Amino acid sequence: MHVILIAGGWSDERDVSLSGARKIRSALDELGHDVTFFDPADDFRNLLSIAKGADFAFINLHGTPGEDGLIQAVLDKAGCPYQGAGPAASYLALNKAASKEVFEANGINTPEWQLITPTQGRETPLELSLPVFVKPDKGGSSLGMSLVKRAEDFPAALDKVFAMCQSALVETFIPGVELTCGILGNEALPLIMITPRVGSDFFDYENKYAADGAEEICPAPVDEGLVRTIQEQMLVAHAALGLTGYSRGDFIATPDGETYLLEVNTLPGMTPTSLLPRAAAHVGYSFTELIAELIRLGLEGRG
Incomplete structure (x- = not known):
């Protein structure tokens, strides 16, 4: 089969994605597939046309795009099958x-939680008992996460998340x-x-x-x-x-x-x-x- 290996992207988890892609490429070669590597960060505008000519897409993206369902939605439009969840479930x-x-x-x-948006801001009162985790509502690899044990450290933890253009998920430890x-x-x-x-x-x-x-x-x-x-x-x-x-x-x-x-x-x-x-x-x-x-x-x- 002609397989597109989609990895890289523009999230903070790009390096993790590329590291995994090297091992996946070796496995795909071992299985005898004709592999085309595709990095959305370099050539996103051609994804639809490239996918239309492929038999399968193997997605190894972390964060957005990838885990948000965007790539999957484009692949669906192209009629190109892929592994894992579809667009809505991914998001x-x-x-x-x-x-x-x-x-x-x-x-x-699931632990008690509170969602705080940048619109609400860093002065939003904490509704949960300390200690709490503060993390981006969307994202992975524990990037932007803080364990807050003192009330005075809570606004700085929110700032850390908001700097990533994310809403903050606050979760009881x-x-x-x-x-x-x-x-x-x-x-x-x-x-x-x-x-x-x-x-x-x-x-x-x-x-x-x-x-x-x-x-x-x-x-x-x-x-x-x-x-x-x-x-x-x-x-x-x-x-x-x-x-x-x-x-x-x-x-x-x-x-x-x-x-x-x-x-x-x-x-x-x-x-x-x-x-x-x-x-x-x-x-x-x-x-x-x-x-x-x-x-x-x-x-x-x-x-």
């Missing part, structure tokens, strides 16, 4: 406040273990436990991508009942958001066994050491086999 999942409303409507715990759960097709993958490196307050950008970052244990050494609970909740969230193909959700499990879904990622990291590929490897998928399966699922849903 819904990317918007943390909107997705939290979906979680709550479907009986899934829930102490516990961070666990991530991937979905592949209609199956929940094994959980991965994430332990930030010593001295870190949370799973920030450095923990995710530095060589000496967080410890990630797969399968997570937790009770089987907890594993089943999180997997079931992730399957419900995946369906409620209208996602297809694959996704990955981040959870907190408290010491007393309560679980909270933080957010869902529709275009998970795709290097061999990324979280979803690691979980897929535990159930028998090599990285190349995982890429092949994502293509199969995309063709099955949109071919």
Whole structure:
């Protein structure tokens, strides 16, 4: 097949996208596909025409464009199938406040939250008890995130988000273990436990991508009942958001066994050491086999 590999883009997560694309390109070559690399940051105006001549598009974008559904909408217009969620589901999942409303409507715990817009401004009073996380309402890789423990630090945390031209999602800090759960097709993958490196307050950008970052244990050494609970909740969230193909959700499990879904990622990291590929490897998928399966699922849903 002629496959367009779409990566790069103009978000703050561009470098992460390009890093994953190199591994995906190798897998696509190994599978025998004719691959054209496409970076929307360089040639967006030609995406529609290029997509019309392709058999499939493999999207490896993070942030916007990509996770906001824009690229998927153009590909739909071109009649070019791709892996993962469609435009509406992508945008819904990317918007943390909107997705939290979906979680709550479907009986899934999520930390108490407050959305603050730049129009409301930095003087907006905090409605939640400290400590709280303050993060961009749309975005990933923990960029722009702050853990606020003192009221006097709250306005500066809002400024940090507003400087990124984002609304701010304020979320109650829930102490516990961070666990991530991937979905592949209609199956929940094994959980991965994430332990930030010593001295870190949370799973920030450095923990995710530095060589000496967080410890990630797969399968997570937790009770089987907890594993089943999180997997079931992730399957419900995946369906409620209208996602297809694959996704990955981040959870907190408290010491007393309560679980909270933080957010869902529709275009998970795709290097061999990324979280979803690691979980897929535990159930028998090599990285190349995982890429092949994502293509199969995309063709099955949109071919």
